[in-house]
Amino acid sequence: MKFSIKDLVKLLVSLGLAAGLLWLFFQYSGIRIDEIVERFRQADYRFVLISAALAFVAHWSRSMRWRMLMEPVGYHPSAQNAVLAVMTGYFANTLVPRLGEVTRCGTLNRLEGVPVNVSFGTVVAERIIDVLMLLVLIGLTFLLEFNRLSEFFIGLFSDKLGGAGQNSNTTLMLLFAGGLVGLAIIAWVLFSRYKEVLRRKPFYQKVEKFVIGLLEGLTSVRKLKNPGGFLFHTVLIWTLYYLMSYVLFFAVPETSGLGILAGLTILVVGAIGMTTPTPGGTGSFQILVGSVLVLYGLESKDGGLLATFIWAVQTLTVLLYGGIAFVIVLLKAGNQPATRQGQPSTVGSKS
Structure with missing residues (x-):
């Protein structure tokens, strides 16, 4: 996992935002640190x-689903390496937001030689599926x-729905969208006119190769x-995400009475x-x-x-699993010869 100056800046900004x-959370909730410590001391750690x-099974299921996406494009990473790559990605994403996907693909490239552009395309496809699942949920x-959620969101965004500002915001959004469309048209015209010149440039050739690999992964x-298996793992992943939070209700006496719908609400609001x-x-x-739980009494x-x-x-849990996976990746990568990059594995080569 490489760490650049750009990543350091991202980390500092994200830490400042956090x-x-x-x-704000401590200011408005009135919670003290000693109360958090006491809550952890009283928790029933069997449910933890x-x-x-459940989190480990969810990571395993995501890894198996990811392998299914790489099969159509000719790559068959081992189950173990796929799990290590996924967990290392989560580890990186917890430390530096938005670094997880790149780290996951880079780890798999290091262990299996799967090109980053191809695996990244499959990760983007995977994220699209997850967004659709989240929208369904x-x-x-x-x-x-x-009734509960409409009350929550109306209260949360009431200041942003004022009549005077709404027209102004709508106008700005339309102008912004129009500007993007105009820039896209200009870029397309320039590309059409100078594409033959661009194609002779090494930088363009590298970008074109990356985009082709990305699209290849997306169309996987x-x-x-095995679309049935893919659907099974997708449903399993989100079911496990739900249960990971729901079982923690029972770890604390004050919240053990919350129902299954509260767990569903926490899943989507937490996501x-x-x-x-x-x-x-x-x-x-x-x-x-914390705000939405007030609606449940x-x-x-x-x-x-x-x-x-x-x-x-x-x-x-993510830091524990991810930290272990990161150490294993370092050990494995240090004990194996350089893997061929950019070629499908011989077991799953393209026909």
């Missing part, structure tokens, strides 16, 4: 271990918990050899919180999940404590 969000075991959650979804560019969704996860402080507990358990 610190600001955590300050169950959550950690959001729709299902709103259908089942419409429609060439799946939205995780999209914030902070390490492991730090700050945003606590704010969103918890006091604001109890909701914030449960959100912090869930976030901490899941983050520490």
Whole structure:
């Protein structure tokens, strides 16, 4: 896992954002550090271990699904190396947001010689599938918990829905979209006119090769050899994500009475919180999940404590598994000869 100056800047920015969000969280929830320590001391760690075991199965399932996406493009990484790459990617993403996908692909390239552009294309395809699954779950959650969630989101964004500012924001969005379309047209015209000249440039050839590999990985979804297995792992992954949080309700007496719909709401709201560019969704996860738990009858402080507990358990689990995987990758990479890069494996070569 290489770490550049650019990555350092990203880390510092994300840490600053996380610190600001955590300050807001503690300021408005009234939670003290000693209360968090006490919550951890009182927790039933049998449920923490169950959550950690479910997380491992989820990582394994994601790795198996990823291997399915690489089969159509001629690569067959071993199950062990795929699991190591996925866990190392999660480890990197927890430390530096948005670094996980690149690290995952780079790790697999180091262990198996799978070109980064091809594996990255499959990761993008995988992310698209996950976004669609999340949208389905959001729709299902709103259908089942419409009154609670509509109240939550209207309260959350009420200041941004004012009539005076709405027209202004709409105009700015339309101007921005029009500018993007105009730039795209200009870029296409220039490319059409000078494409023959560009194709003779080494930099263009490298970019073209990368894009071709990326598209090859993206289109792997429609060439799946086992679409049923792919669907099974997709459903399993999200079911495990749900259970990883839900079982932690029972680790704390104050929250053991929360129902299955509360778990579904936490899944979708927590997933939205995780999209914030902070390490492991730090700050945003606590704010969103802690706020939505109030709708299920918890006091604001109890909701914030449960959100912090869930976030901490899941983050520490990722760091534990990812740290072990990272060490194993270093050991494996140091004990093997350089792997051929850019060629499909002989076992799964393209026909």
